[in-house]
Amino acid sequence: MNSSGSTKDRILGAAEQLFAQRGFDGASLRQLTAAAGVNLAAVNYHFGSKEKLVEEVFRRRLDALNERRLTALAKVAGAPETTLEDVLEAFIRPALELSHDDGGALFMRVLARAFAEHDDSLRQFLSANYGHVMRQFTAEFARLLPQLGKAELYWRIDLVTGALTHAMSGFGMIQRPKDVSERAHREQTAQHLIRFAVAGLSHP
Amino acid sequence: MNSSGSTKDRILGAAEQLFAQRGFDGASLRQLTAAAGVNLAAVNYHFGSKEKLVEEVFRRRLDALNERRLTALAKVAGAPETTLEDVLEAFIRPALELSHDDGGALFMRVLARAFAEHDDSLRQFLSANYGHVMRQFTAEFARLLPQLGKAELYWRIDLVTGALTHAMSGFGMIQRPKDVSERAHREQTAQHLIRFAVAGLSHP
DNA sequence: CGTATGCTCAAACGATCGTTTGAACCGGCA
DNA sequence: TGCCGGTTCAAACGATCGTTTGAGCATACG
Numbered sequence: 288m289n290s291s292g293s294t295k296d297r298i299l300g301a302a303e304q305l306f307a308q309r310g311f312d313g314a315s316l317r318q319l320t321a322a323a324g325v326n327l328a329a330v331n332y333h334f335g336s337k338e339k340l341v342e343e344v345f346r347r348r349l350d351a352l353n354e355r356r357l358t359a360l361a362k363v364a365g366a367p368e369t370t371l372e373d374v375l376e377a378f379i380r381p382a383l384e385l386s387h388d389d390g391g392a393l394f395m396r397v398l399a400r401a402f403a404e405h406d407d408s409l410r411q412f413l414s415a416n417y418g419h420v421m422r423q424f425t426a427e428f429a430r431l432l433p434q435l436g437k438a439e440l441y442w443r444i445d446l447v448t449g450a451l452t453h454a455m456s457g458f459g460m461i462q463r464p465k466d467v468s469e470r471a472h473r474e475q476t477a478q479h480l481i482r483f484a485v486a487g488l489s490h491p
Numbered sequence: 492m493n494s495s496g497s498t499k500d501r502i503l504g505a506a507e508q509l510f511a512q513r514g515f516d517g518a519s520l521r522q523l524t525a526a527a528g529v530n531l532a533a534v535n536y537h538f539g540s541k542e543k544l545v546e547e548v549f550r551r552r553l554d555a556l557n558e559r560r561l562t563a564l565a566k567v568a569g570a571p572e573t574t575l576e577d578v579l580e581a582f583i584r585p586a587l588e589l590s591h592d593d594g595g596a597l598f599m600r601v602l603a604r605a606f607a608e609h610d611d612s613l614r615q616f617l618s619a620n621y622g623h624v625m626r627q628f629t630a631e632f633a634r635l636l637p638q639l640g641k642a643e644l645y646w647r648i649d650l651v652t653g654a655l656t657h658a659m660s661g662f663g664m665i666q667r668p669k670d671v672s673e674r675a676h677r678e679q680t681a682q683h684l685i686r687f688a689v690a691g692l693s694h695p
Numbered sequence: 696c697g698t699a700t701g702c703t704c705a706a707a708c709g710a711t712c713g714t715t716t717g718a719a720c721c722g723g724c725a
Numbered sequence: 726t727g728c729c730g731g732t733t734c735a736a737a738c739g740a741t742c743g744t745t746t747g748a749g750c751a752t753a754c755g
Contacts, residue, residue: 453653
């Protein structure tokens with residue numbers, strides 16, 4: 288049972304963990320409030336409903352993540368010397384750094400679940416609030432890969448997105464060996480993902 | 492309401508559709524049996540429990556899919572003239588053909604959900620029954636990519652798997668244009684996936 | 696001090712879940 | 726015809742779900 292921070296924060300932390308573990312439907316408010324060490328009614332009091340709580344779990348992480356992504360992108364977008372690697376770094380590194388924050392790694396699993404669940408209201412919420420981020424990155428990819436048709440570019444971005452989502456949500460078998468520091472492992476992971484994405488985007 | 496075939500088949504068909512649509516937890520037996528046009532108690536009578544029904548949904552499709560994958564792999568495995576494309580064809584084409592069977596496309600979504608849901612008993616079932624397929628493909632990839640270390644190879648296979656799962660479950664934006672025949676679109680899709688996977692696996 | 700406000704609490708609400716029950720129905724065989 | 730194993734049926738079971746209620750508590754302000 289978590290007992291630090293405000294009631295709202297304790298609920299959000301426990302929600303992140305249980306949503307990653309059992310899904311949005313699978314995690315009940317009773318399990319969740321018990322894990323957070325708060326009363327059952329606290330969720331509806333502070334968030335209004337379970338669905339609003341789900342949205343708040345996303346908002347808390349995605350606001351920070353996407354701001355960092357767009358900041359990094361703005362530093363390289365449009366510049367003549369910018370490479371594909373630069374843009375991919377702007378997209379990938381903020382996510383890997385988030386994975387290092389406490390609870391951040393769990394959130395990537397929650398995010399992957401959101402992709403898998405075809406819940407319409409959740410997808411609408413994500414698209415409405417964060418769709419512009421993907422659009423900006425796509426525009427920069429299009430600039431750097433002028434030889435690709437629109438359909439071809441979308442295909443490749445779609446496949447790269449799938450690979451990154453899969454990898455960053457930790458479903459894969461890749462785990463940090465004990466003799467590698469966390470910082471070094473993150474660097475290795477970034478290199479793997481970026482080189483893979485470059486190959487997938489720019490192959491002939 | 493579906494009203495063709497045996498009760499068991501009607502249940503399996505409706506289950507595939509509703510599991511893809513709302514997830515394993517999200518689809519209730521009451522919705523499911525209503526869609527199949529059978530009595531609520533029929534699921535427990537024919538399958539024993541909801542969990543066993545889930546396993547049977549997987550078994551029905553995966554037995555056929557993996558048999559075709561292994562047959563195709565056996566035709567090229569170990570041969571000196573075999574290319575990476577050949578092995579990837581053996582892996583990808585049976586899945587794309589399955590997507591064409593009635594209900595098969597839905598099943599790929601169900602499969603993607605199984606990846607996203609971290610339900611232990613389901614993962615154990617899949618690993619125990621179909622783990623050998625991935626192992627055989629991995630061995631052949633290792634033979635064709637001798638320059639890659641074990642860790643590097645696993646990384647790349649993991650990323651490619653994520654991309655293919657994502658793409659084949661139809662989460663992406665790629666849809667068949669109206670002026671392209673279904674057969675031609677499947678061929679285009681196969682080419683996209685295979686070229687992408689080759690680039691991701693064999694980049695320098 | 697008194698009271699207003701924000702929050703927590705145990706308890707209950709109606710709905711829905713997976714599962715079980717026992718009777719009804721059905722075709723084939725003695 | 727009469728019975729019998731396999732199947733379907735409506736109904737009910739206890740459990741659990743998200744949500745609501747109203748009393749109780751604490752802190753701050755007049």
